[in-house]
Each structure stands twice: as structure tokens, then as C-alpha cells.
Amino acid sequence: MAVKRKRDQLILHTALTAGRIMIENGSEIERVEDTMTRIAVNAGAKTSQLFVMITGILMSLDGDVGAQIQPIKRRTFDLEKISVVNDLSRQFAEKKITLAAFANRLDHLDATSKYFPFWLQLLASALVSGPLEVVFRHNLPDFWITCVVGMLGWSVFYVISKYVPIRFMAEFASAVTIGVLAVWSQHFGLGNSVDDIIIGSVMPLVPGVPITNSVRDILAGNLVSGPARGIEALVSAAAIGFGIAMVLQFL
Amino acid sequence: MSILELGIEVAGTYVATIAFGILLNIPRRALNLGGWVGVIGFLLYRGIVLVGGGYVVGNLLGAVWIGLASLQVARWKHMPMILFNIPALVPLVPGGQAYQMIKYFALGQNSTAFTYLLQVVMISGSIAFGFLLSEMVNRLRQRGLRRHR
Numbered sequence: 370m371a372v373k374r375k376r377d378q379l380i381l382h383t384a385l386t387a388g389r390i391m392i393e394n395g396s397e398i399e400r401v402e403d404t405m406t407r408i409a410v411n412a413g414a415k416t417s418q419l420f421v422m423i424t425g426i427l428m429s430l431d432g433d434v435g436a437q438i439q440p441i442k443r444r445t446f447d448l449e450k451i452s453v454v455n456d457l458s459r460q461f462a463e464k465k466i467t468l469a470a471f472a473n474r475l476d477h478l479d480a481t482s483k484y485f486p487f488w489l490q491l492l493a494s495a496l497v498s499g500p501l502e503v504v505f506r507h508n509l510p511d512f513w514i515t516c517v518v519g520m521l522g523w524s525v526f527y528v529i530s531k532y533v534p535i536r537f538m539a540e541f542a543s544a545v546t547i548g549v550l551a552v553w554s555q556h557f558g559l560g561n562s563v564d565d566i567i568i569g570s571v572m573p574l575v576p577g578v579p580i581t582n583s584v585r586d587i588l589a590g591n592l593v594s595g596p597a598r599g600i601e602a603l604v605s606a607a608a609i610g611f612g613i614a615m616v617l618q619f620l
Numbered sequence: 621m622s623i624l625e626l627g628i629e630v631a632g633t634y635v636a637t638i639a640f641g642i643l644l645n646i647p648r649r650a651l652n653l654g655g656w657v658g659v660i661g662f663l664l665y666r667g668i669v670l671v672g673g674g675y676v677v678g679n680l681l682g683a684v685w686i687g688l689a690s691l692q693v694a695r696w697k698h699m700p701m702i703l704f705n706i707p708a709l710v711p712l713v714p715g716g717q718a719y720q721m722i723k724y725f726a727l728g729q730n731s732t733a734f735t736y737l738l739q740v741v742m743i744s745g746s747i748a749f750g751f752l753l754s755e756m757v758n759r760l761r762q763r764g765l766r767r768h769r
Contacts, residue, residue, distance in 0.1 A: 501710070606718075
């Protein structure tokens with residue numbers, strides 16, 4: 370009895386940790402439910418009840434272990450972790466790793482996860498801005514300055530979202546930075562069109578993950594989490610818009 | 621539009637899609653395929669606009685195509701689908717129109733701004749609806765596959 374109890378405890382812990390990591394890093398709700406149910410079934414639990422929301426998960430198994438709650442406090446976008454949890458769950462289903470090893474890997478995922486190096490992220494933000502400016506506006510001479518402005522704007526976003534714990538502040542501040550830099554670059558003769566530079570430079574800030582997940586969640590019937598994500602996307606888009614509008618008003 | 625311009629657009633879309641993937645920390649082995657999914661969706665959109673199908677239809681079919689292609693790639697590579705469709709969607713975002721809307725609102729020219737607002741709503745609505753359609757097709761196909769097994 371005690372053995373079963375311990376095992377159920379471990380199943381709950383593993384499934385809840387997997388679910389928390391996936392939601393924290395921008396997975397859609399249906400995938401989380403699917404993965405958690407699979408973990409429970411593959412670990413030998415007969416039935417499991419789940420309640421997954423964007424701010425917390427509730428899960429219970431049949432037996433004498435009570436239901437457990439896992440709150441979700443922060444949300445970032447790190448699709449690599451979702452992919453790692455997916456791979457681990459697949460390996461567990463094929464019985465390549467044990468439940469204990471699975472739980473251990475999940476517990477250490479937050480500490481061991483690797484981001485792309487900072488210089489590569491900077492380069493990537495430049496390479497989102499410049500090429501999209503050319504694709505949207507066909508303005509080749511402004512390619513270089515758009516790369517530079519987009520990179521600086523994104524690095525402001527990165528630094529602020531790392532050190533200031535207020536949501537949507539980073540989007541606003543980096544939009545203001547982009548606007549000011551674009552106006553200055555035209556003033557000093559580095560660029561031809563303020564409009565084109567700004568359009569390209571704000572592209573790295575586009576809230577792509579919440580928009581996509583919002584549509585998918587609503588369609589899957591998660592009528593609480595889907596619109597919540599939609600609001601998140603809308604507010605960050607509005608923060609960017611207000612930042613740009615403020616600059617255009619004053620300069 | 622010349623071949624050279626089209627080539628520049630395709631190269632730009634590919635680079636931008638991959639770079640957006642890097643910002644979202646997508647696993648390395650998904651980057652290249654994600655870029656190609658983005659290029660295919662963008663080409664469909666661009667082709668429809670060039671033929672005269674209009675922005676709304678172009679964005680709609682582009683989004684449908686991205687949804688279908690990314691599910692196919694996700695199945696093939698055994699990876700989550702959102703790794704491919706989120707970066708691929710970025711070249712379709714109505715960034716230009718959204719910026720013009722904000723600019724004219726800030727300058728106080730509300731009637732021009734409303735024209736652009738309408739365009740932004742139409743385009744983003746058509747992208748969302750395109751996603752919805754592709755998702756429906758995907759679900760129907762999954763159900764069909766399950767029944768056959």
C-alpha cells in the first residue's frame with residue numbers, strides 16, 4: 370500500500386511538473402492535457418482527472434493520494450523546453466527511461482536549459498527587422514539602419530523584461546526607443562524613411578506565441594484560457610502602439 | 621515584379637522566419653524546416669495578391685497552408701506543431717498597416733486612420749480564420765486516421 374502511495378505521489382509530481390513547464394513556456398492547453406494524461410496512463414494509473422488553466426493545474430488520481438495543485442506564476446516563451454518535455458514523454462512511453470529518471474530530468478530542466486547565446490539573439494533580432502522591412506516595404510537602402518535600430522530596440526526589451534517585473538513595460542519602452550532612434554536616424558541622414566524603419570524594427574516584438582495559442586485554445590474549447598491569451602497579445606500590441614504613437618506625437 | 625525582387629522577398633522571409641525562431645528559442649533541428657514552412661506560406665499569399673485575389677483571401681489561404689504544412693512537418697519530425705507555425709506566421713503579420721493606423725491616429729487624421737484600422741482588422745481576422753480552417757481540417761484528418769486504425 371505504501372509503495373503504491375509513493376508511486377502515485379511520484380506520478381502526480383511528474384505530470385504536474387511537466388504541465389507547469391509546458392504552460393510556463395507557451396504551450397497550448399490541449400497539448401498539456403494530452404501530455405499529462407499520457408504520463409499518467411503510461412505510468413500505470415487507471416484513471417486521472419485534470420483541470421488545466423493558464424494560471425494553474427489541478428490533478429488527481431484514483432487511490433488514497435489527494436488531488437494536487439500546481440500554480441503557474443510566470444509565462445515566458447521558450448519553445449525548446451516544450452520540445453524537451455515532448456521528447457521525454459515519448460521516451461517514457463517507449464519505456465526507454467523510468468518514471469524516477471523522468472521526474473529527475475524535469476526537475477533539473479529549468480536549471481540546465483540552454484538558450485541561444487546572447488549575441489546570436491541580438492543577430493536574430495537584427496535579421497528579423499531588416500529582411501521584413503525589405504519584404505513589406507521594398508526599401509533596400511534602409512536595410513542596414515533597420516537592422517541596427519531593431520537590434521537596439523530588442524536589446525532594450527530583453528534587458529527590461531529581465532530586470533523590471535512589470536508586464537508590458539518592456540514592450541512600451543522598446544517601442545519608444547525604436548521610435549526615437551528611427552526619427553534620429555532620418556534626422557542625421559542615416560535612413561530615408563522613418564515609417565519603414567519603424568515597421569521593420571518592431572517586428573521582433575510581435576506577440577506571435579499568444580496570438581497563435583489563443584486561436585488554438587479557443588478552437589479546442591478552452592474558453593477561459595484562449596481569450597485570456599488573446600487579451601495578453603492585444604495588450605502587448607497596444608503597448609507597442611502607444612510607445613510609437615507617443616514618439617510620433619512629440620517628435 | 622521582377623524575378624530578382626521575388627528572390628529578395630523569398631530570401632528575406634526565410635531569414636526572418638528563422639531569426640524569429642531563434643528569438644523564441646526553438647530547437648536547432650526545427651529551424652530550417654520552420655523557415656521553409658514560412659516561405660511556402662508567404663509565397664502562396666504573395667502569389668494570390670499578384671494574381672489579384674486581394675489581401676484578405678491571400679492571408680486566409682496563406683494561413684491555411686501554414687497550418688496544414690506545419691502539422692505535416694510536426695508529424696514527420698515528432699515535434700510539437702507550434703514550433704513551426706508560430707515563426708511562419710510572422711511574415712503575414714499586417715505590420716505596415718498597423719503602423720500607418722497608429723501614425724494617423726497620433727497625427728489626428730482619424731478618417732485615414734480608420735481606413736487602416738479596417739484593413740488591420742480584416743487581415744488579422746482572415747489570418748485567424750485561416751488558422752481555424754486549417755485546424756478543422758487537421759482535426760478531421762486525425763479523426764479519420766484514428767477510425768482507420
